[in-house]
Amino acid sequence: MRAAVTLLLIAAAVVLAAPEKGRSTSSPPPASPDLLYFAAEVAADLQVHCAGCHSDAETAGGLLLELFEDPSKPAPERVLRNFRASLRFVDMREPRRSPLLRKAGGEMGHGGGAVFSATAKAYDRLLYFALGATAKNLPPDAFARDRVRGSVGSEIRLDGSLSGDPDDDEVAYEWRVVDGPPGHDAALRGADGETAVFVPDRPGRYQVELKVHDGKLWSMPVRIAVEVPRTPDWTAGAAHDPPPRAGTDRADAAPIERDPLRSARVRPDRVRLLRRLCYDVLQRGPRVSELRAWLPLSHEETVDTLLRGDEAWLTWYEDQLYYFLLLDRFRPKEGPLTKLPRKLSMDQISVPRAVETIVRSQFFNARNPGNDTFITVVLEQCMGMTVQERRNVRTLELGKKMYDGYRTRIWREEGDSQADFVRIVFGQRGAFEHLIRRSYRSFLGSRIDKKQLKAEAQRLQQDPMAFKAMLRDWLVSPEYVAGAERPREKTEIPFVRALFVDLLDRLPTYDELRNVRNAFLSLADPTPLRLVVGRVLLESNEMVVPDSAIEPRRFVREQFLRLLGRPPADEELEIYIEALRSDPKVTARLVIWALVSSVEYQTY
């Protein structure tokens, strides 16, 4: 084994490919593929996926590979020969266009079809190889939004700040305009900066490219499509399209080029805020795919995306049922109430009206039987009144009369039924104030200022549909953003939902949520039970454990980001990676368990 390593080291010293000539003198040249990286990361993949055909001269095409007798201990000379054979299929000017990659990915004529998908780890390793990765240095990642819109003469800010390097090296930026409408002379300022300013001079479609360099290697380029319509038909909101969809250029879609999670420059405060927002709106932590999609967005865009989704309103609805204790046999299983979340996300009903609908339902009535209980609960839960206080006793008694069918006047309005009482309550400013008060507290974890409460209640009473806009304002407010710095305890429902999403990548069913939640709520100190349930899910067949062996650094970073809502500190990262490499007890599952059972996981 030592001989093999020595031979490889000697071989590595040999210059196998001349650096590219004739490029811009200001840009470092592309790096040559590295033999040690090939031996450590690529050779085995080629054995498994390619050598079957490519070791036979008749089926090998131009790529003739040696078969390893013992794949766990390949002969060094065979590795070297395979390296040389592979090199001939690498395009160092445009690594992504290398035949080795395009054939393996099935993009160009290949007898064996697609052997690696563009999302497979093996494909990533092959691409890294083409980019010149070494055992000590992986290529950096360029990242920018793939599509923006602007108008002629406007300054369009292109942001590459999420680019980074998996080895945490500093990166240099290079922006350039690679395409545009005929005759254009668009300006690009700050072409070597983290952000650049693009000023189109005529309508049409432009392509701007960003590459970053870590001092040794170039990243794959990413391209930003800049659309400049003839007549501006977009709004400020439409100017920030969501991330790209299927059907875009495959080079753009390759995951390693546009994965913001891989960037060493992911801002901890941004991740923390995203996580806080996700917990407050969806009562669970974000999935990795969601972090990827949301990180490039601004905070305001993320709030909008979340509030547009059905899940936010389904969560809100369940929260209201819990608030009114419409649980178990009192929980509606079908009928109009169950359609409320969809109606809310479609703006077909206002939030105050939805609350009133719940209170008018047969389920609420059954939960609160009798005049005393019903009137008390409506006054307490919908108006925030302390019914037993002397000054409110008269209201209670009048409400009970109205409930019982006597013509009665409350707050200058007359009624003679239970329904009348609910109608009168929901017309009061106090009902709007109480809804705002409890919503604010639920989302922001603090009490709303009295002045703000009055103003918001007035606004909501005039336009009940304004609740969503009001909620948006709260969530984008500086107070909310600043509040994300202070951890909040996970209460039982978010804890259960998060545990399922974090470990099983799915939300719990209602029964699962109910049963686990009730069990947690059954203890003053639920810590022991939280650990039991966490372990039950962790060891279940449903748990899908990511492969940490392929890229421990990436794996550890992702687990910290999704489970703790922050990137690991350098020291943490090194300890975790070292443990994964050297301690046979430390598996991917164990790392996840260590994080999920930590004190930090109990907060968000």
Next chain:
Amino acid sequence: MFDEISRRRLLASGGVAALTLPLLSAPVLGARKRKTKHVIIVAFAGGVRSRETIGTPSNVPNLMRIAEKGIVCPNVAVINNGHFGATQSIFTGIREYAGIRENERGENPTVFEYVRKHANVPSNLVWLSTSGGPQQRNLVYGAHPEYGEQYGANLIDGDGIFNEEFRRVLDRFGRPTVPGKDEEIAVSKLQKALKTPKAAKGMNDADTLQKIQKYILEEITGSTARITGPGAGDARAISVAISVMRIFRPTLLGVVLTNADIAHGSYNAYVEVIRRADEQIGRLWDAVQQDPQLRDSTTIMVLPEFGRDRNLNQRNGLDHGDRSPDLLKVSLVGAGPDFKQGKTLTKDIRSIDACPTACDLLGVPARFSKGKVLKHLYS
């Protein structure tokens, strides 16, 4: 006030023997060294009238059995401020106005906090066993700045945890393995590497957490999870209370029953719940009597948070809102080494007196309670 007819009925039945028992061995008045080392407070909540308990002794033979050994106070004033607020009042010794669906900590310290703080009692010796759902967690400690979580009681709501549904969840995913020594070391190493700010000290120490975890895992598959039928929640709460007495021998144990509120929809079911709860209270009492460490040093007090209306509603059930004596006067049954024996004490008292009395029995002050120590119950 409890009317004379009812009192006569009580005397005519189970109460007779109790009341005629001479108290020859009563200690000298004024010697206030208490024999009580353990207190159990059972909030027979959910709204229970005296008519169906001491007013109909055949419904509650076990309560009457306890009364024979102790005292009955038929004139306990309460306020109808919702189940939760009224129950909270028993444990804080203050009239609480928390809403019916209130799910937040009260402002006042509870009897649990007084005992833990002033008698320096660890968390594993102060417990609350309930069947009332999430609200009940707010009973174990309040938000008072001088007390709070660090002096809170441990709580188990048997209805929420020891049931078929939760057991099925565990069965569906499979039972967890117990981590080996190597794994514990590896996890500990990884967790120590985390740059997390030090967390506040939790309610329980590691040993207590382990005992609770072990008990939970055993009980999930045990008999408590199989209790079903009307009043099953209350039966579970008492079953858990019995286990807690056996395992931890707590200084203070609260039990909150709630199933009697079924009365809104059915009078008959309400009576059935009372009968079943009485049976369970009898089991709890017997468990104490059979334990030599507890028998002569445990005081029990059983009282509802309020009663119910005088008349049946349209559903042939009983609501609670007519402000009648049936609603606002309940009875307290108690027994213990410091209490008189076989006495019915008709003096007007209040449900909020239970808290300071329990504290007095255990030798601690109920500093913020508005109730009075019921010294006339003492022998």
